[in-house]
Amino acid sequence: MPADTNTPLILLSGLAADGRILTPQKVRFRWLHCPAWLPPDRDESIDEYAKRLADTLDAGPCIIGGASFGGIVALHLARHVDAQAVILIGSIKSPSQLPVYARCARPFRFLIPFIPIRFLQWLTRPMTAKRFKRFAPFAYGLACQFRDSDPRIFRWSLSRILDWSSDPVVSCPIYHLHGDRDWTLPLRYTDPDRIVAGGGHVISLTHPADVNDFIRHVLYHKDVDNPHDGNASQQIR
Incomplete structure (x- = not known):
């Protein structure tokens, strides 16, 4: 049965970002909730964090998802809420889909606490x-979000990306939208259901009509091509 405005829609923002990155989706789907990132414990796993986040939502049956790292957390969140579907926006389903540079950086994860986040934020001023x-309104928006991000959350998120090693077990359908010019999480490592032509990593802002159309199909029709069944993807023009 198609979802309606009584079905909560919960989307998580990406690394060093907040709900502003999903502003076009908030405008289109008035009932969309973009929860703020909780302050993490330093060595807290993604699954432990997702369970703690779930305790703050009290959503009942819902559709969840996220952009980039937010999508990864959403996959783990699906274990702790009554998720009807997971929507990935420029994200990945599995650690095996991480790009080569992320895998090569794993041995250097111990250096993350020494990254001068505050200094880098100052440089973006x-x-x-x-x-x-x-x-450059797009770069301006990203710079503002990085400037306002919490260094603790940034470091924790980066650490969890680098030590993410096990596929989350998700019992609901997964719907995945990805840009064909995403250099952060390159398309060639993923198997999305739909591809946004010309889309980079932040398609929620750069291609809002495509993202909103994809979400609308998930909410109302559930007819997006073969959700996570390994068949060919369709390209949005």
Whole structure:
């Protein structure tokens, strides 16, 4: 049965991002909830974090998902809520879909606590000036989100990406949308249900109509091509 506005829709933002990255989806789906990231314990696993996040939602039957790292957490969250479906936006389903650079960086995870996040945030300040917004609104938005991100959450998220090693067990359908020019999580390592032509890593902002159409199909029709069954993907033009 198609979902309606009584079915909670919960989407998680990506690494160093917040709900602003899903603003076009909030405008289209008024009942969309984008929970803020909880402060993590330093060595907390993704599954432990997802369980703690689930305790704050009290959503009942719901459709969940996320962008980038938010999609990874959503896959684990599906174990702890009554998820009817999981929507991945520029994300991946399995550690085997991590790009080569992420796998090669795993031995260096111990260096993450030494990354000077505050200094890097300070370096991005020129990109958060209002005059910069006129010339590069997309870069301005990302810079503002990185500037405002919590270093603890950034470090924890980066660590969990690098030590993510087991496939989450998900009992509901998984629907995956990905950009064909995503250099952060390259398309060639994934098997999405639909591909956004010309889409980079932040398609929720750069291609909102495509993302909203994909979500609408999941919510109301459940007829997106072969959710996670290994068949060919369809390209959105």
